[in-house]
Amino acid sequence: MDKKAPRRRTRIQTEKREVILEAALEVFSAQGFRGATIDQIAEAAGMSKPNLLYYFKRKEDIHRTLIERLLETWLAPLRELDDIGDPMTELRSYIRRKLEMARDFPRESRLFANEILQGAPRIMPLLEGELKSLVDEKVAVIRGWMRAGRIVRTDPYHLIFAIWATTQHYADFDVQVRAVLGPDRGGDGRFEDAARFLEQLFLEGLKPRG
Amino acid sequence: MDKKAPRRRTRIQTEKREVILEAALEVFSAQGFRGATIDQIAEAAGMSKPNLLYYFKRKEDIHRTLIERLLETWLAPLRELDDIGDPMTELRSYIRRKLEMARDFPRESRLFANEILQGAPRIMPLLEGELKSLVDEKVAVIRGWMRAGRIVRTDPYHLIFAIWATTQHYADFDVQVRAVLGPDRGGDGRFEDAARFLEQLFLEGLKPRG
DNA sequence: CAAATTTTTGACCGAATGGACAAACGTTAG
DNA sequence: CTAACGTTTGTCCATTCGGTCAAAAATTTG
Numbered sequence: 001m002d003k004k005a006p007r008r009r010t011r012i013q014t015e016k017r018e019v020i021l022e023a024a025l026e027v028f029s030a031q032g033f034r035g036a037t038i039d040q041i042a043e044a045a046g047m048s049k050p051n052l053l054y055y056f057k058r059k060e061d062i063h064r065t066l067i068e069r070l071l072e073t074w075l076a077p078l079r080e081l082d083d084i085g086d087p088m089t090e091l092r093s094y095i096r097r098k099l100e101m102a103r104d105f106p107r108e109s110r111l112f113a114n115e116i117l118q119g120a121p122r123i124m125p126l127l128e129g130e131l132k133s134l135v136d137e138k139v140a141v142i143r144g145w146m147r148a149g150r151i152v153r154t155d156p157y158h159l160i161f162a163i164w165a166t167t168q169h170y171a172d173f174d175v176q177v178r179a180v181l182g183p184d185r186g187g188d189g190r191f192e193d194a195a196r197f198l199e200q201l202f203l204e205g206l207k208p209r210g
Numbered sequence: 211m212d213k214k215a216p217r218r219r220t221r222i223q224t225e226k227r228e229v230i231l232e233a234a235l236e237v238f239s240a241q242g243f244r245g246a247t248i249d250q251i252a253e254a255a256g257m258s259k260p261n262l263l264y265y266f267k268r269k270e271d272i273h274r275t276l277i278e279r280l281l282e283t284w285l286a287p288l289r290e291l292d293d294i295g296d297p298m299t300e301l302r303s304y305i306r307r308k309l310e311m312a313r314d315f316p317r318e319s320r321l322f323a324n325e326i327l328q329g330a331p332r333i334m335p336l337l338e339g340e341l342k343s344l345v346d347e348k349v350a351v352i353r354g355w356m357r358a359g360r361i362v363r364t365d366p367y368h369l370i371f372a373i374w375a376t377t378q379h380y381a382d383f384d385v386q387v388r389a390v391l392g393p394d395r396g397g398d399g400r401f402e403d404a405a406r407f408l409e410q411l412f413l414e415g416l417k418p419r420g
Numbered sequence: 421c422a423a424a425t426t427t428t429t430g431a432c433c434g435a436a437t438g439g440a441c442a443a444a445c446g447t448t449a450g
Numbered sequence: 451c452t453a454a455c456g457t458t459t460g461t462c463c464a465t466t467c468g469g470t471c472a473a474a475a476a477t478t479t480g
Contacts, residue, residue, distance in 0.1 A: 010426070030329065034245035038468060051428055053469065110327055113382075117320055117327070119240065120385045127389035135390050152414075157391060158407035165379035166372045172323075173375070175330045179337035180345050181367060197368035204362075205415035220456070248438065261458050263439065
């Protein structure tokens with residue numbers, strides 16, 4: 001009747017799990033869940049397959065861990081959208097932060113996109129729970145701004161979707177963006193160009209009209 | 211020295227290939243290339259696997275055919291963006307058409323998104339060739355409108371990206387959109403809401419300022 | 421140091437998968 | 451009707467893949 005007390009995590013375990021997650025992010029984000037193989041991840045992590053499976057019993061466990069972690073980082077910018085600040089400033093920094101995440105964490109963005117594209121089989125509850133209630137909360141904030149006449153009246157849900165879509169586009173559709181822009185315009189400057197454009201689009205579009 | 215003349219396609223061949231492509235679209239768009247199995251496609255097409263392989267020698271052939279076809283339909287709305295019309299009207303109908311495609315052909319959108327997400331291994335040349343030159347052409351048109359002061363000056367490339375991103379979002383991230391909107395707001399009306407929002411966002415944002 | 425515990429590995433397994441093939445079955449044109 | 455051609459299927463194969471296992475190697479603990 002004595003259940004095994006969940007042994008504490010070793011130093012090596014902590015380190016190796018990190019290495020594996022990093023490798024898995026690389027592979028999953030590029031190949032999707034089914035496209036990725038344990039062998040690929042093990043190779044990228046510099047260890048043998050059975051060794052990897054010693055740290056994560058199943059392929060899905062790695063994926064789940066990765067996605068749960070991701071979601072926190074992912075929603076952080078929206079959490080920071082603050083009631084008390086100036087609407088325009090708040091929205092500007094939200095857009096900026098999201099675009100920076102697309103630039104600095106494209107693999108995370110693609111991992112997420114892959115999961116949603118496949119119908120979110122592994123994170124539906126999170127979308128309907130945590131994500132929905134966070135969005136609802138921020139929608140209320142935005143509605144407040146609209147009622148106060150500080151930004152133009154429009155659909156706050158679709159506003160948020162539009163910000164998500166346009167910013168994440170630069171991570172998820174990166175190859176297409178680069179192919180279209182070509183070698184000259186598609187260089188490192190593309191994120192600054194995008195930032196300028198998106199600020200203009202959203203902020204001019206939302207300015208209250210007299 | 212006599213090479214086999216490529217035999218003409220039978221009536222049955224024409225029909226069955228169509229059935230297979232329809233089934234494959236369903237499966238590929240939901241599972242991605244590697245996630246989809248020939249068996250699944252065969253089952254969805256109502257035939258045995260060897261039978262399916264009689265019409266398409268390899269899994270990749272089905273996928274390639276599907277994507278090549280898709281690209282034409284996909285770019286049609288952009289092709290119609292016309293120099294001579296009124297800029298606002300032209301852009302409004304472009305946005306409308308793209309959103310209608312997201313609503314009516316979500317599987318095609320997801321098939322495409324999947325391919326790009328994986329790094330576009332099978333269509334890179336098309337992106338750098340046909341797609342890029344079409345975009346370049348339309349960018350010139352938009353630049354013309356800007357020079358004439360008929361719409362506000364901004365980056366035409368990123369404008370096009372933003373239209374792509376926001377409209378396709380409703381197909382590619384459908385499950386997320388629905389989860390966030392909930393059962394009431396997420397019903398059939400979501401596309402009309404999106405249309406209203408996007409028109410306001412883009413058209414107000416682009417109106418020339420006096 | 422020695423015992424106990426954790427980590428690593430090679431070998432292996434069953435299921436799934438992409439694909440080949442020849443034989444059987446249908447269809448069509450002369 | 452029948453020969454030629456097109457279509458369908460059952461069977462089979464090699465490979466890949468997720469995962470197991472026992473034993474060896476390394477590390478930690480007393």
